[in-house]
Amino acid sequence: MELLHSGKVRDVYADGDDLILVASDRISIYDVALPTPIPDKGRLLSALSLWWFEQLADLVPNHVISATHVPAEFAGRAIRCQRLDMVPVECVARGYLTGGGLREYERTGAVSGVPLPRGLGEASILPEPIFTPSSKAPMGEHDEPITFDDVVAKVGQDTAERLRQITIDIYRRGAELAADRGILIADTKIELGWAPDGTLVLADELLTSDSSRFWPAESYQPGRVQFSYDKQYVRDWATGSGWNKQAPAPDVPAEVVEATRARYVEVYEKLTGNRWE
Ligand code: ATP
Ligand code: MG
Numbered sequence: 434m435e436l437l438h439s440g441k442v443r444d445v446y447a448d449g450d451d452l453i454l455v456a457s458d459r460i461s462i463y464d465v466a467l468p469t470p471i472p473d474k475g476r477l478l479s480a481l482s483l484w485w486f487e488q489l490a491d492l493v494p495n496h497v498i499s500a501t502h503v504p505a506e507f508a509g510r511a512i513r514c515q516r517l518d519m520v521p522v523e524c525v526a527r528g529y530l531t532g533g534g535l536r537e538y539e540r541t542g543a544v545s546g547v548p549l550p551r552g553l554g555e556a557s558i559l560p561e562p563i564f565t566p567s568s569k570a571p572m573g574e575h576d577e578p579i580t581f582d583d584v585v586a587k588v589g590q591d592t593a594e595r596l597r598q599i600t601i602d603i604y605r606r607g608a609e610l611a612a613d614r615g616i617l618i619a620d621t622k623i624e625l626g627w628a629p630d631g632t633l634v635l636a637d638e639l640l641t642s643d644s645s646r647f648w649p650a651e652s653y654q655p656g657r658v659q660f661s662y663d664k665q666y667v668r669d670w671a672t673g674s675g676w677n678k679q680a681p682a683p684d685v686p687a688e689v690v691e692a693t694r695a696r697y698v699e700v701y702e703k704l705t706g707n708r709w710e
Pocket of ligand 1: 438439440441442443444445452496514515516517518519624626636637638
């Protein structure tokens, strides 16, 4: 197979007309991949993504072909999918304000051109979920927020409206289901592509903690930075170690790795209701 792309966390291969998306056990914090893998992370996130694709299949068709017809060395952490002509927009929905969205709001009172009420702050819940697209930046560059009109300019009015609708629908359904199971989804990023017949198809990964911000519902408290469901241990440890957040990152101690793995298992089990074997 031809390796098309190696991201910080995933590798993408071409196999005939199909793609094989392979999730590694690599973890990144502050946009830097750590040298120490988290055992099973790739399998846990692949399984979670597949589960969501199934749950939300009635909303929009997705690119999944098979989770089993993949090379043996990637078994459990690879998905064979339909290779699409990707829409050049990262489709983000936000239900809460934090991160880059909050910084933009503080500067302009809006996020990606969507005006918001005054007085919101860190982790505020939004009156309703909003579509805050960003550009797909070339490798190594950061995605930049763009407005709905920018999306229209790229893909036309009809497609832009469908992207917004699909993104919000997926966020609403995902967030509602997760909230029932003790996890708040603050925001999420989805990607779509065009199939050869022109249909819009959901691609990439879906509602994983690598594409979304998951917060434990029980400790949610607006006004402060929330705990990250999966990465908090590593972040706290990294900050405490005096690391300057520039690559290369230091090795992660075994107990931090184990605590982090346990959080990925917990997220998977809570959301899906399945036991992780
Ligand atoms: P980063 O390391 O910052 O995440 P990245 O987003 O480029 O960088 P990955 O997310 O690992 O890296 O790469 C997955 C790539 O595969 C993305 O470019 C995504 O748009 C693309 N992709 C996902 N699904 C499909 C599909 N069905 N058809 C074509 N391309 C796809
Ligand atoms: Mg990506």
